[in-house]
Amino acid sequence: MSALTPDGDLRRTHRLLGGAGIVARFGVVTAMTFLGLLAITFFIGRVVPIDPVVAVVGDRASQEVYDATFLEMGLDRPLIQQFAIYVRDVVTGDFGMSLSTGRPVMEDLIRYFPATFEMATFGILIGVVLGVPMGVVAAAHAGSWLDQIIRVLGLLGYAVPAFWMGLVALAVFYAGLGWSAGPGRLDIFYDGLVPTVTGILTVDAILAGDWVILRNALSHLVLPSAILGFFSLAYIARMTRSFMLEQLQQEFVTTARVKGASERAVIWKHAFYPIRVQLITVIGLSYAVLLEGSVMVEIVFSWPGIGNYLTTALLTADMNAVLGATILIGAVFIVINRTSDVLYHIFDPRSH
Amino acid sequence: MGAMKLWLTADAPDSRWQAQAGQIYAISRSFARNPLAMLGAVIVGLLVLVAMFAPWLAPYSPTGQNLSMRLMPPSAENWLGTDELGRDILSRIIHGSRITLLIVVMVAVISAPLGLLIGAIAGYFGGWTDRVLMAVTDVFLSLPKLIMALAFVAALGAGLQNAIIAIAVTAWPAYARIARAETLTFRNSEFIAAVQLQGASNMRIIGLHVLPLCMSSTIIRVTLDMAGIILTAAGLGFLGLGAQPPLPEWGAMISRGRSFILDQWWVATMPGLAIIIISLGFCFLGDGLRDVLDPRQRDGR
Secondary structure, eight states, X not given: OTTTOOOXXXXXXXXXXXXXXXXXXXXXXXXXXXXXXXXXHXXXXXXXXXXXXXXXXXXXXXXXXXXXXXXXXXXXXXXXXXXXXXXXXXXXXXXXXXXXXXXXHHHHHHHHHHHHHHHHHHHHHHHHHHHXXXXXXXXXXXXXHHHHHHHHHHHHHHHSOHHHHHHHHXXXXXXXXXXXXXXXXXXXXXXXXXXXXXXXXXXXXXXXXXXXXXXXXXXXXXXHHHHHHHHHXXXXXXXXXXXXXXXXXXXXXXHHHHTTOOHHHIIIIIIHHHHHHHHHHHHHHHHHHHHHHHHHHHHHTTOOSHHHHHHHHHHTTOHHHHHHHHHHHXXXXXXXXXXXXXXXXXXXXXXO | OHHHHHHHTOSSOSSHHHHHHHHHHHHHHHHHTOHHHHHXXXXXXXXXXXXXXXXHHOSSOSSOOOGGGTTOOSOSSXXXXXXXXXXXXXXXXXXXXXXXXXXXXXXXXXXXXXXXXXXXXXXXXXXXXXXXXXXXXXXHHTXXXXXXXXXXXXXXXXXXXXXXXXXXXXHHHHHHHHHHHHHHHHTTSHHHHHXXXXXXXXXXXXXXXXXXXXXXXXXXXXXXXXXXXXXXXXXXXXXXXXXXXXXXXXXXXXXXXXXXXXXXXXXXXXXXXXXXXXXXXXXXXXXXXXXXXXXXXXXXX
């Protein structure tokens, strides 16, 4: 019947229905993966340590605190029941208390996450804005010296330790050339002047209309996000190049050339158009990886984000905080990956 | 020489042995034509040699302190300078190559067979076995590797051995995926049916007929993953969670040099360069192996 009524309405309905089905499937798969993540963190927190209570309260806790935590964690119950309680706690946002800050882990995470989010988002913007054109140019001039340089840059993205690059960048651009600000999010005398609304300093500064602080925040942000951007750029450029090479060999590109389209139009209009959908997945994946990479960069730049929180917790054996941060980063990672999968299916006409 | 070449490149080999020798010859010829791949092979080969002969190559002891020679810049006596305890950085990097090689080999030895076996079993049996095994694999694959390794080390305690275990635990799923995909391509082929009819047990078929065919793509993937494993291990060392002092682990050396980065840049820079060179070597080698062994996968990663 649909062949007889080729009007847009029906097709749109199909598209929406397809979209709804995908979203439902997405929900189930995401929930399963999240449960898997919780199973792993549960395993790490309860099964791997010799004494899980000591892992949470530390070895200097009194007997009363020890006993109370023992019962609170439900360690007197069967393992499967413990896991059910654990899932319930996590889903309701209860990650337990942090040993080192003395606050609920959830509260800490909310406080530290915006800084990480800000750095990672600026990083992916840099990676996309530079990486996609670089990949396109490399493909358009495949085999040239330009292509070789971009290829080597891409391989360096797999071979350079992020923390080392951060140290060298601080030594060169901050201490040596003075082009950027040093570690931290703001110079110390600007600290606490802008009211916290979103926790994202650049946004808060704009909301407060304070351009001096915005400038200062940006000059602190530029170095760590540029480093994160470099790593996503390496991957994005490499993938863009291989997608473009594939398109440039297609017959419709030859047709466009034969019809006299300019080389610029052939590359940017005809060949680039179809790969946008593939790029969604690539950018999603590199955003997720970048969020993970920010852990190491945060330490080098004393950036008060999740990465710094996580490593402080690691070194003080603060198990609730470690697992809370792991769950948060893991959950964001899963959601980004799944969302880009869904977007891919919705926007790719071939999947209908 | 000429006869040898003719024998190796024969169109119709007389024996299985001749065919295999010919194949190896063809592979190594096309490998040798790829300059980056050769460079990678040389770098990795040098790493192995340096690690083997470290005590003879290193000019000084990796742990011998000399406080009158603290933080000396690179010079004729100390080619890469000295660190905050007056130890020769070159000697420490040379000895550190043993730790890097140990980590890389151990992670590969633990995670590759584990992943191969899981993937081959899932692909061979199919059905519920496949569904359950792949669900577990996908959960691991969709989690951030570095963070998971950090969490495992947090529970196990810092140290070289635990760092290796933690990295291996996060590395196997990729190999399981590859092994499963490979197994599915020949799961229903006739040679498998033939061995089944001869009465071979499932384990025998997987071990002797399925796994060998998954090897080449796994070797490629393992080589390409090496750079990532080295970076993760160095990251754990940098955080103080990997090899403990006074072991000359490269990541830990960078961490020590962090306090001196502004004035004595060489302390942190030199071990970093060592990491970059070795990681690049594995990248080049892996790319080259992929081009030679599996031309289908070119340009993708």
